[in-house]
Amino acid sequence: MTYTGVKAVGTDNAVAVEGPAFEIRSATLDYTPSGASTFSGVRDLSLTGKRGELLVLVGHSGCGKTTALNLMGGLIHPTTGSVSVLGTSPAQARSEMGYMFARDALYPWRTARQNVELGMELAHVGKAERRERSMEMLRRVGLEAAADRYPWQLSQGMRQRAALARTWVMKPALILMDEPFSALDAQTRDVVRDEFLDVWSQERQTVVFVTHDLNEALLIADRVVAMRAGEVVVDMKIEMDRPRDEVGLESSKEFRDMLGELRATLNSH
Numbered sequence: 001m002t003y004t005g006v007k008a009v010g011t012d013n014a015v016a017v018e019g020p021a022f023e024i025r026s027a028t029l030d031y032t033p034s035g036a037s038t039f040s041g042v043r044d045l046s047l048t049g050k051r052g053e054l055l056v057l058v059g060h061s062g063c064g065k066t067t068a069l070n071l072m073g074g075l076i077h078p079t080t081g082s083v084s085v086l087g088t089s090p091a092q093a094r095s096e097m098g099y100m101f102a103r104d105a106l107y108p109w110r111t112a113r114q115n116v117e118l119g120m121e122l123a124h125v126g127k128a129e130r131r132e133r134s135m136e137m138l139r140r141v142g143l144e145a146a147a148d149r150y151p152w153q154l155s156q157g158m159r160q161r162a163a164l165a166r167t168w169v170m171k172p173a174l175i176l177m178d179e180p181f182s183a184l185d186a187q188t189r190d191v192v193r194d195e196f197l198d199v200w201s202q203e204r205q206t207v208v209f210v211t212h213d214l215n216e217a218l219l220i221a222d223r224v225v226a227m228r229a230g231e232v233v234v235d236m237k238i239e240m241d242r243p244r245d246e247v248g249l250e251s252s253k254e255f256r257d258m259l260g261e262l263r264a265t266l267n268s269h
């Protein structure tokens with residue numbers, strides 16, 4: 001296959017700097033647990049993400065959101081169909097992708113700053129630059145004063161902020177976020193989500209964000225894709241102005257209409 005606008009990264013990696021951020025084409029992923037019948041995690045799924053888009057995947061538990069994310073991340077491969085990321089295979093694009101989960105997965109033996117520096121260490125970025133970039137990122141998520149604390153000395157919200165900084169400091173072109181704030185209490189979630197939106201609005205990387213929360217989806221998304229039983233059932237462009245204020249949104253007819261449509265589709269059989 002020929003890719004346009006190809007940028008060489010390292011010696012064995014080439015990602016396209018133009019074109020879609022990712023393309024899932026008619027992908028079916030069959031899980032076949034031993035002794036059980038085959039079950040499709042996603043079924044004939046086609047989904048394309050634009051560069052710079054904040055795409056939110058919603059749907060009831062078990063509808064295939066994480067499976068779709070894992071296909072993009074190259075953690076699993078479709079049984080049929082294909083997936084490309086940044087114009088190449090997910091494996092080739094891996095160094096250009098960031099992943100963030102509900103649990104922060106920080107290394108307990110490294111301070112917040114050392115956790116943020118980890119990806120740069122692996123990429124052989126020099127010490128002075130590592131320090132500068134990690135401190136800048138920690139400052140942006142409000143963690144500068146806690147840079148030398150270990151994860152066990154941080155609250156859950158602070159740990160998620162450190163994880164946010166660790167993901168963002170590498171400037172990945174595509175960021176996959178699987179319910180990143182779901183383990184936080186409501187108040188902390190609002191604060192950390194605002195910090196995430198603040199960083200995203202400055203950097204504008206492509207983000208695919210999984211959540212169960214339809215309000216959260218409409219609050220942050222450029223586009224909401226709802227899944228049911230492994231398939232896309234709604235693909236909705238969200239054109240409400242940013243920044244969006246949660247309280248203000250709830251009184252907006254546009255917001256209530258979109259929420260109603262999402263709920264109705266997800267709950268219909």
Ligand SMILES: Nc1ncnc2c1ncn2[C@@H]1O[C@H](COP(=O)(O)OP(=O)(O)OP(=O)(O)O)[C@@H](O)[C@H]1O
Nearest residue numbers: 031032033040041060061062063064065066067068
């Ligand atoms: N490793 C696996 N082996 C067998 N079945 C699996 C596996 N991973 C996922 N599944 C099944 O595939 C379907 C889709 O799972 P997936 O985790 O993608 O859903 P989800 O929408 O992310 O759910 P949740 O919101 O609960 O995280 C589910 O029915 C699940 O049971």
